[in-house]
Amino acid sequence: MRISILGAGNMGRAIFNHLYQRREFELALIDPKIDKIWKSLGKSGKVKPPLLFRDLLHYTQNLNQQNTILVLAVKPNQLLPLHKEIKVSKNLSFANFVIVSVVAGISLSTLRKIFKTKNIIRAMPNTPVTIGQGMTGLYFPKNISPQNKDSVLKIFELLGKTLIVNSEKKLHSITALSGSGPAYFFNFYEALLSTSKELGLSKKEILLLVKQTAIGATAMFCEAKEPINILRENVTSKGGTTEIALETLDKYEFAKGVLQAVLNAKERSINLGSELNSEIQENTQK
Template sequence: MEHRKLAFIGAGNMSRSLISGLIKSGYPADAIMATNPSPGKLEQLAADFGIHTSQDNTQAVAWAQALVLAVKPQMMAGMLTDLQQHNAGLDGKLLISIAAGISVSRLEQLTGQQRIIRTMPNTPSLLGLGMTGLYARAHIEQADRDYCQQMMQAVGKTLWVNDEEGINQVIAAAGSAPAYFFLFMEAMAAQAQQSGFSEQEARLLVEQTALGAAHMVAANPDVSLSELRAQVTSKGGTTAEAIRHFQEQGLEQLVAHAMAAAATRARELETQL
């Protein structure tokens, strides 16, 4: 991977996970900087990874060749406007956004730049098991695309989308999706407790089963999800009866509606930020 001078504007959990993944993959610490208004997170990052830190965004912009825009979406406009007012020198920099709800056209408006890649990582990136969607306009050079993809691959897997609407679909299918699984697991664990298991026992049953199921999917890339389900669903058995109830209650339609709602909300946020 190319080792450009890389600055993270914002030092939250996602920045930390990306920095950790990059360092583990061999990215030099002295080629990374992070900024944050308060010193606490910066001190921890410097202690853990040996990177440069600053409370001054303009200093980071002047130093870096590539910038990860990692502040909260509602703070993005103010931060970028401030950089513009201070003539921070964004010209020629690769800008990589990890903020939900802010379109490339809006980022172009706020920065006066067009060298922008929009990404959507999810929270399992904190464990190196993330799924990140990426989008770039046609004029973005392949070297920039490769650099951004390799950066995100330091914390998981990646998928390019052909148009920006695809990022909203990534949000629905991956960005928001860990919470879907947590909700399902929560419901299963609650029922297990109702059946007499302790809270710890119920969590163990559900947690290990979810982990095992995910590993089975990953270990069998050539087997469809429907076939994997069929392999554990004996005709007339207990699993078949549970599946029948799920389908009779409209599980597939419910999931489809929920994912569509997530994508719709992502579009709404783009008009508000």
């Protein structure tokens, strides 16, 4: 199976890095700065290097048009230049491609106008795909064949867990929860790490304590049959230290803050998507 990744930014590289060691894929990487990027990746010569290209035209001129999964991993503001590149080239056809867009907020209708094909799937992965522990939301329109659906699922299941949604609009919720989610956890860990001075702990000591507590709590959450409120209650003794700590979080409306943060992220996703889609569709009609 050939998998081509257009755009070697953070997410493009994350997907590429995890697929690179697998022999069943023929990988291609497409980016204007491809030479610099490949050098910076510093890959071992023991593994067959991917096919490297600076742009789509260079890519299509040098490869036969076999069935290909093209992962679109460019930034949203790169879509207009990409559309111009496609428009001026008569040789660029995506008839034999299944395009998987990981570009946040850009709708199927906009992508179809750019690429002139309906074989487009939307995916919303998060950064833990780098270590094979990602969470990816996927929306497959009805025209996607079962074979192509299975091929795309196979890729993202190698990168972690997947969730198929029945509405494209749900991708805004996935963006707000799991797409941005790692940053929420990192922010909480940062808050715990910042208590080292007040607790009389060294940076090394508190780093170990926070890391292993996060690992242990997450493992219990993932493996336990009990609901999470029972796990919390099992740690919380009446009149004890955990109880006073949780009461303090409640005093500062911790849960309400989390809810509002996620809702604001969803709203921002909708608004950014609307602005970008309008701008791109307006320009694709010119």
